[in-house]
Amino acid sequence: MEVQHERSILAITAFQFTESMVGEYDEVVMSVIVPPVIEAGRPLPRAAFYPFMVGVTTDASRQHAIERWHLPHYMKNLHMDFTETEDELSLSISDDGQPVLDLSVTNFPGAPETVLFNAFTVNDEDRFKVNIFMDGQHTEHEEEAGSLTLHPHEMTQKLTLDDISSVPFREQWFHGGLQTFEELEKI
Template identity: 60%
Template sequence: MSDMDYTYYGFRNCVGGFFEMPTSDARKLLPSHLEPLEMQHERSILALTCFEFTESEVGHYFEVVLAVIVPPMVEPGRPLPKAAFFPFCVGTSTEAARLHAIERWHLPHHMSDLEIAMTESDDEMEVTIRDGDDPVLDFTVTRHEYAPSKNLYNAFTVQAGSDRKFKANIYMEAPHSEHEEEEGSLTLYEHAMTAGLTIDDVNTYPFREQWYQAGLQTFEPLLEL
């Protein structure tokens, strides 16, 4: 595999949180070949991740990813993935970014441009997401100590309208902060993007928070499963 086969995205910031959610919701959101990774009996993990991409094939844009955490796929000779995701809904600030991610990665999207704001203060990042006049979600992530990192993640996708299943290996290379101080917050609103979630049964604080400063996201070519 040559560097020409990879897809690169430069970002200014990436913040994320892991929140407890009902396993009953997770199972409904997952395809049949994937199982949720449970925190405890009947409690699975909702992952929210927000990016500001500054360099890509489709220019500058913001993106939010709602995903269920699943067991990673361990491969001989590879580092252990830090986490594995099944993104069940992605939102972007531009049509070009949306069409690119649907065509290349088979990621399911909310099909309108979102207003995504990432507001950084001394010790936290506040993310607000709006669909026109309608609120979608708000969340905050707090900062901790940063360390240089290059972390591997798995993302699983399914081609719309077919039974074709895929996995992408994604590397995140940037100064990285991660902690479990439960200092962040989450507010979900009734919206098409959150329709698969029992909102009152999703924790309003993350049990894990992470923050990547400016860096590079690298996708390997999709592997069909």
């Protein structure tokens, strides 16, 4: 890793959960990329995230994630509009009509894959890590064909919007699939 003082890599992940402990909901996670934890005898994590803001579409999903995963949330339900074509997945997120973000990822040939990610979070007393496995038809590329627009909003206020590129350097798209969490562990 190369240290870039006062700079980080922003990751925006969006999910449409069709089956969960709290029903169907949509979620967006804003994270900073951090070094993963390498564990002997385990797959190498593709990436590691430190989520600093999570937004969801239901009260139940927000309460569940706060209690179980200690994730920082925007406390209002958002509207998320996913539009999928053969070539692109677009997402527009708004809050009572105010735009929050717009993004698109482009489709490239993919393959079935199981990918490990680490996620880290903290509360007042503890630090936590959870391993997350994504399993599904996966495409990943660095063709810089997608787009990202972050709008001034409470969810984006900690970001320096002018410094964030409108063209992602890496795009990932899981077409359907399953997200599985291991137990949250204190570190």
